Amino acid sequence: MKKFLMILIYFVLVTNSIAQISNFVSNVKIENAIEGESLKLTAELYNIENIYRIEIVYKTFGESEYKNLEMVISGTQATVSIPSEETIPPFIEYYLLIQLKDGSKQTYPLEIEQGASPIQIAISSKSEKSNQVIVLSPEENEVMTEDDFLISLSFVRASDIIDITRTKIFLNGIDISSKAIVDQELITITREQIGDINLENDYKVEIKIYDKNGNFVSTLSRNFKVVSQQVARAMESEFKYMGLIKAEARNENTNSNQIFYKNILADFNSSFYEWQLNANAYFTSEEKDNLQPFNRYSLSIQNGDLLSLKIGDAFPRFPNLILDGKRVRGFTGELNLGFFNIQTSYGEINRKIEGKLLQTYSANDVQLANDIISINQSKYNAPFGKVIFGSFNRQLFAIRPSFGSGENFQLGFSYLHSIDDKNSIEFGTRPKENVVIGSDLKLSFDNNNILLTSQAAVSVINKDISTGTLNDAQIDSIFTTNKDLNINASDVKKIRDLIDKFITVNQYLGPWNPQKLSSLGAESSLTLNYFNNNIKATYIYRGNDYQSFGQSYLRTDIKGINLIDRIRMLDNKLFLSVGYESLKDNLQNTKLTTTQFNTISASISYFPRMNFPNITIGYSNNHNKNGFDLNDIQFGKYAIDETTNRISLIATYDVFYLVKHSTSFTFSNSVRKVKSFQNGDSKYSNISFNVSSYWNKNLVSTFGLIYNNLEYYGYPFNYFTFSIGGKYTLPENKLSLSGNISPSFGDFKRQTFELLVSYNLLENFVISFQARVFRIPDKSTNSIVGLITRLNI
Amino acid sequence: MKIFLVIFLIVVFALNTSAKNFPSSNQIALIKKIVKEVHVKKTADAQIENAKVGVSLSDGGQVITKSKSLAIIILTKDKSLLTVRENSILNIYQRKEGRGLNTSTNIEKGVITFKVEKQNVEDGFEFVTPSAVASIRGTSGVLDVDSTETDILLEEGEVFVQSKFDPSKNATLNGGKKLVINVDGNIEIQDLDENDKKKIDDAKKTNTKKLNIITPYGILEIEYLTN
Structure with missing residues (x-):
């Protein structure tokens, strides 16, 4: 009776629902949301011809700073794995940032910047x-x-x-x-x-x-x-191998444009005693000279944790202030001897993309504009031209020697140098160069129950190396002729010769105020793990000019503290988490005023591992305020005073009624109040419910409901989506059929239909047919039809 | 509000300070694989019987391997693996001390390949031979024992070795090194040479392969161990 009552209560909760829609992402599959294990996410895509790049933007509980990771696009899927050290209960919040080929961006779920809430993934603890x-x-x-x-x-x-x-x-x-x-x-x-x-x-x-x-x-x-x-x-042969070859042909019909795609993926893994050799390649017809690479390939050899060498595409992980999340095409390797280790990466992070000459001008009719530059007169019969700028080939070199195995102690030193090849393209502007040096330290005691980690780095950037390093004559012209500067030209030359060994020295070299720590990035954290409390205190400092070409997503001009306590109770069944963060910007007084960012957050999770739902309830309050008064006549328009309150609920439960039904329910509500003359308030609510029923070993059905309600600047945007689908596998797993229908109503209208048929022609050879149709009433009907073959070696 | 806070703190304290007691350990190890002729005594008082996969060993249990035979045993406390090579005798003991489990393996003679998992702070693992006592916290290598001398070939990790009869004679052996200790307590440490590395590789071979050679006089079957 109690069981039925709980089921009833659980379903009563499911009266309204929210969910995610997107013009590019059909759904996101999540595997293995367990503490301390890497979390793999796979996004099913459509309208792929418009997608340039996809990143996952995520953060753990109690932190306000998001981290980005590039997702690997392969056919109609984009995948990424969040590292195991980031999968910490109670939850991870994420959204996808989709960069389109026309330069615009979209998020999944939509309208994140307008106040929509990111998606929460409950991270369950290990018992x-x-x-x-x-x-x-x-x-x-x-x-x-x-x-x-x-x-x-x-x-x-x-x-x-x-x-x-x-x-x-x-x-x-x-x-x-x-x-x-x-x-x-x-x-x-x-x-x-x-x-x-x-x-x-x-x-x-x-x-x-x-x-x-x-x-x-x-x-x-x-x-x-x-x-x-x-x-x-x-x-039991000493030499073991396995491989996979996957080929796909796909036709996309979008707004009456027909585009045919082809791609092939090959993956080969072999081992010989402790040695592993891996090779993989992905080649696609989406590869274009005017875009960064879509193809991926690499060859690696590895001996356990001792040695790893990789040629081709790699995403090396150095201390995150230095290099993290960047694709490097070249060589990446590491040698870990314990008492001494070395890690290095060298290669291309941006491919050259030539610009375009749109129009030429004579010296008499040239206009002043950012995109009008001097061009090769003998080649184009004119001295000036209006261009679309390309991007330079950018190379990166990073090295990190370290001492200690990292089990209880490790001290590392990092050096990064990255430079644009100014001769790689004809129509480009402001080639840049960057040097970062840093160190990092890890100390742990008492079986890692006390953990101290720290890192610091200083960056130097030259924002235009097209003119090269200053020559002696240029230095003399400044410091010899201007006696008022009271600087000896020969001293400047000595300093130039010293610095020039590392980075181009000219008037574009910065920062100009290093004494104010403007290009310093540092963070230090202490973690204590006692009495079932995991307390982490972090201090961060990032000057406004700190920049590493190996790290694109770091928030700069910020300093402050972050405190988080995760309390585990009842054999990791009950979690209470509380967090407090206080940050402020304007570290070098480069802004009119300082903004304070304060966040408090709390969460309680219950993972009973028995006949009751797993439940996570979260609350956060974020208040941002700067020093300007809204009523100030001169600066009132720059005043910031906004508060966001957010509550969320995630519940999952396996109901056994005739068969097993895996259900999930999520609710999220956020309200942002902005004190301004304009109505910048926003409200967002999202409810979703999904159930997967396992009728027998061959048949699985899915059902989902989503309700979304957003009000931004007083304008509502509401929609409702439901989806129904299933997967049927014929006996002996020879043939499997899966399909899904999902219409959306309200302010967003769309109908989608998806079908996938897979047939095992041979034990190791599978052929699949995929069809997707997306209809937006009174606007367009788009489709994707594809054939995929897969061979396991 | 204060009352709620006090109650909350009491509840949290009570939940967090409940002590856990491990039950005493009865079965110390389990036979995971056997090749050819292996005998076991399940306990100190039991009769010797033919070994089978899945047989467990308790305190005082013994494994005896005959010629061309081997046995792989796995410790129930942490999945550490011991491979008892041919013509070897191994006795196993375990005692509970507080929350810890201290395992001791007594090797009278023979060759043992070991891959001992990193031990918890409270736990311990040691090899006892006629000439030495070797304490291990998590390491892999090979132990070659006879009545007068013990050779320890260490691939990785660290082992503290002391003379069985004179504990003041002791040394710490690190990965990539070989230690030889005799009954007098004399200790020699040197780098692993090619012969030692081959010995380690050979000692890891636990699978059998058969080779049939057809001769005018019949089929000659050669069975040998491989990785």
Whole structure:
């Protein structure tokens, strides 16, 4: 009765809903939202011909600063993995930033800048109790012979509340618990217990653990394979390899434009003892000379954590003030000896894109404009031309030697140099050069319960190296002829010769006020992990001129503190998180006034791991205010005084009624009050509900509802979307069919239909047909039709 | 408001300070794989029997491998792996001290390949041989033991070794090195040479392969170990 009551309460909550719409993103799939494990997101795309680049913009609980990562676009999907160190309960907030080829941008969900809330992903914690139950055999992806078949669990470390005899073991969905031998703190199932049947197959073993009251505690699973002796011998060769080739042909019909795309992806992984060799390549017809590369390729060799060498495209991770999230096409490698380590990256971060000459001018009729420059007169018969500027080839070199393994201590020093090749294109403006030097330190004590991390970097940038370094005559003309400056020209030359070894020296070199720490970036954090409290205190400082070409998304001209406490209770079932952040800008007095940014946030999460929904409730209050009075006649128009309050709820629950139904419900509401003469207030509400029903091993259905309500500058924008779909797999997994219909109503009207058919022609060869139709009533009907083949080697 | 705060703090304190006690450990290890002829004693008092995959060993348990045989055993407390090579005898013991589990393996003779997981602060792991006691916190390598001498070939990690009869004679061995200690407590440390590395590679081979050679007199079957 209680169960039905809880189900009823849960469904009563689902009376209204919100969701996400986009002109470019159909949906985002999330895998593995678990603490300390990397979080993979896959966005299904359409209108791909307009997309130039997609980034995920995300932050963890209690932080106001977002981080960006570029997503890798492959066919109709864009994927990214948020690093494991960022997946911290209670949740991650994110939105997608879609840069279009016409230079404009759009977010998913829409209208983020107008006050719409980012999407929250609840990060569930690992149960300490499930960590305490050890799967002795099999290992994940283990290959074993029938004679070696062994499923075994150790409860030596398990809590007293765990009841070993209630443990359920499922092999490919079939309950084999009755075959298990339970002996004190050990459970084993051997070949003998399974019986005399042919075991050669792929398996997934699922283990469900219960407490002494019969309450479900957690699930563990392992995938493994049983093969014959002959196959095992062949697989036990020192050289192992596997590969994948995927080819796609796709026709997109958008607003009566037909575009045909082709792409091919090849991935090859091999190992020889501890050595791994990986090669991958993605080539697409979307590759164009006038855009940054869409093709991707790399070849890497790796020996565990000791050595890694990669040629081609890489996203190296240095301390985040220096280099993080940038694609580098060239060489990336690292050697980790423990007491000494070295990491380096060298290559191209921007490809040259030639500009365009639109019009020429004689010396008499030339106008003054930003896009009119002097051009090669002998080549174009005119001295000046109006151009569309291209972008220079930009090279980057970074190196970081470090000392210590990082387990308890590591001290690193970083150097980054990046420069535009000014001769790489004809029509470009202001080629730049950047040098950053920095250091970082990690200290940990008491099994990492006390962790101190710190980094600092100083940047120097030259904003126009087209004229090169100042020569002696130029220095003399300034300092010899202008005695009032009271600077010795020979001293300037000495300094120039010294600095010129690192960066071009001329009048565009900055910063001009280094003594005010304008190009300093620094942050330091102390984490204490005691009494189930995880307290992190961070101080950040970034001068207004700090810039690294290896890091495009750093917020500068900001300093302040951030305090977060995550309290774990009831074996990580209950989380209470509180955060406070206080930042301010105008560090070098380069603005009329200083703005203070204060945020308080709180969240409570309950992950019961039993017959009750996982629930996360969050609240945040953000107040930004500067020193100007709204009524000030002169500066009132620059006054900032705005407050945003936001509440959110995420609930997920597996309902067992006839079959399993995985449900999720999210609610988000934010209200921004802006004190100004204009009505800049905004209100945003979003409710969504989704259910996936697993009718049998071959049939899964999905149903979703979304309600969105936005009011910005007094203008409402409301819509409602529902979606229904399913996936049916024929026996023996030869053929699978999946489809989805999703109409939207209200201020946003659209109907979408998606169909995917996959057929396993051979055991390792799959052919898929994909069709998507998007209809915007009274405007357009667009479609994508594609054929994908996939071969596993 | 203050009352709520006090109640909240009491609840949080109570939830966080509930002590956890691990149950005592009965089964120390489990046989994961066997090749050819392996015998076990499940406990100190048990009879010797033929080993099977899935058989567990408790305090005082013993593994005996015959010629061309081996056994892989896995520790139930942390999944550390020990491979008992041919013609070896290994005894295993474990005692509970506070929250910790201290495991001791007594090797009378033979070759043991070990991959010991990093031990919790409260836990311990040691090898006892006729000439030495080696304490390990998380490392991998090979132990070659006879009645007068113990060789430890260490791939990675760190091992503290002391003479069984004179603890004042001791040394710390780091990855990439080899230590030889005899019953008199004399200790020699040197870098792993090519022979040592080959010995480590050979000791890791746990799978059998068969090679059939057809001769005029019949089929000659050669079975050998490989990785």
